[in-house]
Amino acid sequence: MARVVLDDLMKSYGNFHAVNHVSLTVEDGEFVALVGPSGCGKTTTLNLVAGLLPITSGDITIGDQVVNDLDPKDRDIAMVFQNYALYPQKSVYKNLAFPLQMRKLPRDEIDRKVKEAARVLDMTHLLERKPRELSGGQQQRVALGRALVRDPAVFLMDEPLSNLDAKLRVQMRSELKRFHHDLQATIIYVTHDQLEAVTMADKMAVMNGGNLQQYDSPAQVFAHPANMFVASFIGSPAMSLIPLEASTVDGNIVLTGAEGWSLPLSSFNSRKIQNAKTRKVVLGARHSTIKLHKTAVSDAVPAKAYTVEPTGDVTFVQAFLSGAIVNISVPPNVDVAPDEQIWLEFDQERMHLFDGETEMAIKAD
Amino acid sequence: MTSVTGQANAPRRPGPARAGTLRNVWQHRADYAYVLPAIVVMLIVIAYPIYYTVDLSFYTTPPSLQLRDKIFVGFDNYQAILTSEVFWRVTWNTLIWTFLSTVLSFALGFATALALHRDFIGRGILRAILIIPWVISAVAASYIWKWIYHSDFGVIGAILVGLGIADRPPNFIDSVGTVLPSLIVVNIWREFPFAMIMIMAGLQTVPDQLLSAAKVDGASAWQRFWHVTFPHLRNVSTVTVLLLAVANFNSFIIPWIMTGGGPSNASHIWITHIYELAFGRQRWGVASAYSVLLFLILMTIGYFYVRALSGDKKKDREA
Amino acid sequence: MAETSTARARPRKRVDRWRWAGRIFLGLMLLYTAVPMVWMLLTSIKSGFAAMQLPPQWWPAEPTLASYQKLLDPQNSVGADFLHFFWNSLIVSTLTTILGVIVAVPAAYAFSRFRFPGRNFLFFAVLLRNMFPAVIFLVPLFILMRWLGLVNSHGSLVVTYLTFGLPLSIWLLKGFYDNIPIQLEQAARIDGATRFQAFLKIVMPLSVPGIIATAIYSFIGAWNEYIYAYTFLNRNDQLTLPVGIQRFFSENTTDFPGLMAASFMMSVPVVVLFLVLQKYFVRALTEGAVKH
Numbered sequence: 001m002a003r004v005v006l007d008d009l010m011k012s013y014g015n016f017h018a019v020n021h022v023s024l025t026v027e028d029g030e031f032v033a034l035v036g037p038s039g040c041g042k043t044t045t046l047n048l049v050a051g052l053l054p055i056t057s058g059d060i061t062i063g064d065q066v067v068n069d070l071d072p073k074d075r076d077i078a079m080v081f082q083n084y085a086l087y088p089q090k091s092v093y094k095n096l097a098f099p100l101q102m103r104k105l106p107r108d109e110i111d112r113k114v115k116e117a118a119r120v121l122d123m124t125h126l127l128e129r130k131p132r133e134l135s136g137g138q139q140q141r142v143a144l145g146r147a148l149v150r151d152p153a154v155f156l157m158d159e160p161l162s163n164l165d166a167k168l169r170v171q172m173r174s175e176l177k178r179f180h181h182d183l184q185a186t187i188i189y190v191t192h193d194q195l196e197a198v199t200m201a202d203k204m205a206v207m208n209g210g211n212l213q214q215y216d217s218p219a220q221v222f223a224h225p226a227n228m229f230v231a232s233f234i235g236s237p238a239m240s241l242i243p244l245e246a247s248t249v250d251g252n253i254v255l256t257g258a259e260g261w262s263l264p265l266s267s268f269n270s271r272k273i274q275n276a277k278t279r280k281v282v283l284g285a286r287h288s289t290i291k292l293h294k295t296a297v298s299d300a301v302p303a304k305a306y307t308v309e310p311t312g313d314v315t316f317v318q319a320f321l322s323g324a325i326v327n328i329s330v331p332p333n334v335d336v337a338p339d340e341q342i343w344l345e346f347d348q349e350r351m352h353l354f355d356g357e358t359e360m361a362i363k364a365d
Numbered sequence: 366m367t368s369v370t371g372q373a374n375a376p377r378r379p380g381p382a383r384a385g386t387l388r389n390v391w392q393h394r395a396d397y398a399y400v401l402p403a404i405v406v407m408l409i410v411i412a413y414p415i416y417y418t419v420d421l422s423f424y425t426t427p428p429s430l431q432l433r434d435k436i437f438v439g440f441d442n443y444q445a446i447l448t449s450e451v452f453w454r455v456t457w458n459t460l461i462w463t464f465l466s467t468v469l470s471f472a473l474g475f476a477t478a479l480a481l482h483r484d485f486i487g488r489g490i491l492r493a494i495l496i497i498p499w500v501i502s503a504v505a506a507s508y509i510w511k512w513i514y515h516s517d518f519g520v521i522g523a524i525l526v527g528l529g530i531a532d533r534p535p536n537f538i539d540s541v542g543t544v545l546p547s548l549i550v551v552n553i554w555r556e557f558p559f560a561m562i563m564i565m566a567g568l569q570t571v572p573d574q575l576l577s578a579a580k581v582d583g584a585s586a587w588q589r590f591w592h593v594t595f596p597h598l599r600n601v602s603t604v605t606v607l608l609l610a611v612a613n614f615n616s617f618i619i620p621w622i623m624t625g626g627g628p629s630n631a632s633h634i635w636i637t638h639i640y641e642l643a644f645g646r647q648r649w650g651v652a653s654a655y656s657v658l659l660f661l662i663l664m665t666i667g668y669f670y671v672r673a674l675s676g677d678k679k680k681d682r683e684a
Numbered sequence: 685m686a687e688t689s690t691a692r693a694r695p696r697k698r699v700d701r702w703r704w705a706g707r708i709f710l711g712l713m714l715l716y717t718a719v720p721m722v723w724m725l726l727t728s729i730k731s732g733f734a735a736m737q738l739p740p741q742w743w744p745a746e747p748t749l750a751s752y753q754k755l756l757d758p759q760n761s762v763g764a765d766f767l768h769f770f771w772n773s774l775i776v777s778t779l780t781t782i783l784g785v786i787v788a789v790p791a792a793y794a795f796s797r798f799r800f801p802g803r804n805f806l807f808f809a810v811l812l813r814n815m816f817p818a819v820i821f822l823v824p825l826f827i828l829m830r831w832l833g834l835v836n837s838h839g840s841l842v843v844t845y846l847t848f849g850l851p852l853s854i855w856l857l858k859g860f861y862d863n864i865p866i867q868l869e870q871a872a873r874i875d876g877a878t879r880f881q882a883f884l885k886i887v888m889p890l891s892v893p894g895i896i897a898t899a900i901y902s903f904i905g906a907w908n909e910y911i912y913a914y915t916f917l918n919r920n921d922q923l924t925l926p927v928g929i930q931r932f933f934s935e936n937t938t939d940f941p942g943l944m945a946a947s948f949m950m951s952v953p954v955v956v957l958f959l960v961l962q963k964y965f966v967r968a969l970t971e972g973a974v975k976h
Contacts, residue, residue, distance in 0.1 A: 102876030615817030
């Protein structure tokens with residue numbers, strides 16, 4: 001196992017920068033998720049690490065070696081692809097044996113390793129089948145086995161679960177996590193599903209438009225999103241982002257909504273606003289940090305319910321506020337009807353404030 | 366080599382300038398190894414002859430084709446062609462031949478493919494039989510039909526006489542009026558299966574879901590064909606028609622073997638005429654000039670042909 | 685009640701009408717296609733005398749295999765020639781096919797996968813070859829072959845045939861490679877293969893159906909080619925079947941049973957080859973040429 005360092009990595013096509021000055025370190029044995037919407041550069045980054053694409057500039061180090069100019073086969077990596085990329089004409093056994101044959105291992109050792117991997121992944125009975133005779137989950141296992149059998153320095157995984165059905169995906173998610181735990185493997189995992197990243201990864205790198213937005217543990221990213229993009233991308237349902245105007249009333253800082261109401265801020269949050277360069281402030285709040293009242297209370301702002309979605313444990317209410325849609329979760333026994341007048345109270349401790357112009361989180365000092 | 370990489374190390378990249386192109390070529394040098402054999406063969410057998418034909422079209426050569434004795438005559442060969450009566454006759458024949466062969470082959474092939482699309486007993490065998498004419502050699506086909514058209518013992522003539530339609534077997538390929546249509550029938554016989562195969566392949570790509578959706582929306586069989594199936598066949602139809610047109614424009618064997626262009630040039634088309642000028646009458650320069658004219662016409666068609674064939678050129682995948 | 689039943693019956697009747705029209709049409713096409721071939725077979729088993737009668741013998745009164753025996757008898761001069769032509773055709777077509785595959789496969793792969801400068805131009809140039817009739821190239825190629833000392837050799841034919849098989853082969857195979865997921869090669873390269881090994885061990889085996897299709901196409905094209913063979917070859921022992929048969933006919937102008945038998949024998953290999961492997965050909969067309 002090894003650590004992987006990306007240093008000022010660039011991949012450009014003409015004037016288009018698919019990967020733009022990305023630097024990050026994956027420590028030995030760490031599970032890192034590259035997450036972002038499609039086209040954000042996460043798969044390109046993974047392909048650069050794999051050596052499937054030439055880099056434009058920057059350095060990639062795996063272990064102690066700069067691998068910029070090495071062929072994929074010389075980088076000591078294994079990769080699991082979204083469509084599994086199992087060799088259709090080869091049996092499962094031969095699929096697993098292929099990377100070992102390519103490395104010219106003796107036949108009996110290949111046999112031993114293939115059988116060991118098959119045992120670990122519980123697919124000994126599938127060894128003679130062809131990929132097309134396997135279910136999606138089984139194909140996924142074979143793809144994993146083909147990576148595993150090599151004992152590589154780094155595992156690269158490109159959306160390996162996205163072709164599975166929902167139930168299997170959840171199951172494979174925990175298996176992958178267990179797999180990482182048992183092997184202490186270094187894993188770089190690409191996904192567009194923030195939930196996969198949050199549940200499995202030690203660290204997540206949130207990317208957008210070729211740029212690395214934030215690189216931290218899921219808890220930190222969740223609690224302290226660096227900017228509005230990260231805030232809206234991580235968490236489900238998404239964090240509500242409400243554009244407001246900051247002003248001073250009687251010496252106190254308040255945020256004013258488009259409807260004319262104003263929301264006084266706690267002293268901690270006021271200090272943040274004082275540091276901000278702009279009056280345009282975006283208030284970010286997760287559904288669980290907003291309290292819904294059916295009558296007016298102090299420090300609550302008026303809104304109108306739009307839809308009500310009971311899910312069993314919890315009911316999600318969407319409401320219009322200052323031109324934005326706000327998600328609120330309420331206990332299932334709270335009865336709200338569409339178009340009903342409601343009042344929303346924000347938790348000052350857990351609200352996020354963003355600069356409406358730079359879209360960056362506003363810091364307290 | 367070093368100069369190329371040296372240029373590439375220049376700090377700023379000046380867009381798609383010369384150094385960038387060279388560097389690009391150099392970076393992809395290994396890729397060219399894959400296409401090199403194909404390109405070399407093509408160069409020898411295509412580029413050189415084209416150059417040679419253009420060159421020769423400005424000369425008169427002795428019949429022996431002893432090239433050191435050739436005489437430069439400028440555009441005389443071209444002038445001779447454009448002022449000759451045969452030229453216009455042959456051009457008219459070529460147009461009729463190409464147009465009718467293409468349109469009818471395509472129409473028959475298209476209709477056959479549609480009729481074969483529905484499953485029925487014996488469909489596979491019927492399809493196989495219908496394809497055979499396309500596979501057998503044009504030489505064999507020419508002889509088969511020559512025998513069928515035979516002015517004394519031909520089977521079609523015998524049938525017509527037997528049915529009382531004609532008093533005596535018609536002279537299909539020995540009379541000026543009927544020879545060209547008779548040959549076109551042979552040509553279509555060989556070519557409609559090609560259109561049929563292409564359209565059958567195209568029909569397989571029509572999504573069943575769309576047809577079902579149209580059915581649910583209340584479209585009749587004809588409406589489903591017109592609104593769903595036909596638009597899906599547009600690309601393949603274009604390609605097929607172009608391929609047929611080019612093949613027909615370039616036909617040689619059927620008229621050459623069956624009639625040799627006769628009687629009195631009634632079935633000569635461009636290619637047979639050029640061949641006869643060159644290898645029959647040893648007028649190499651005139652034949653070359655003819656070829657150049659042909660070449661220019663084909664380049665024009667070729668522009669559309671390549672555009673139709675490479676319909677995917679815009680979607681560049683990253684690789 | 686009566687109204688609804690007629691309303692329901694009408695559309696079904698229309699569908700039936702279409703179906704009947706299709707059947708009648710297919711019947712006519714079958715006649716058009718099959719009658720010449722059947723007449724060829726019937727003539728080939730008649731005697732020369734029986735073939736030339738008025739009105740014709742619709743069914744051979746005394747069927748005979750004499751024409752076939754003559755063609756296949758190496759002791760007979762006609763048979764010796766015919767077998768020789770057959771052998772020549774076989775050699776030329778096989779060589780053309782093998783070389784064609786060797787050249788077309790890497791080229792098609794490169795056009796499908798690589799983005800090298802000039803790729804589009806070269807691809808168009810290759811496709812353009814199909815535009816030009818043999819006649820344009822005939823005179824200069826004849827001179828070129830004379831200069832290379834290849835006139836009257838099968839080498840001249842193989843080289844020439846290669847070029848007209850290549851464009852369609854490359855085009856069909858490129859479509860085939862376009863449909864093989866690039867991840868398979870990426871996986872192979874990560875598993876330790878070089879780019880070339882990935883091509884050889886993973887992509888090549890997957891493209892076998894496409895290769896078979898292009899091989900059939902090249903073989904049939906070479907087997908049936910006439911103009912170049914007619915121009916480049918004039919020694920009797922070198923001729924291929926189409927030219928040989930033409931020569932045979934110009935010497936025996938009334939031996940129609942013999943000619944039909946020869947036409948039949950000449951068609952058998954390519955027809956059998958095509959019918960056995962046609963599913964690959966249709967598949968290659970569907971995957972390579974028609975889908976976008």
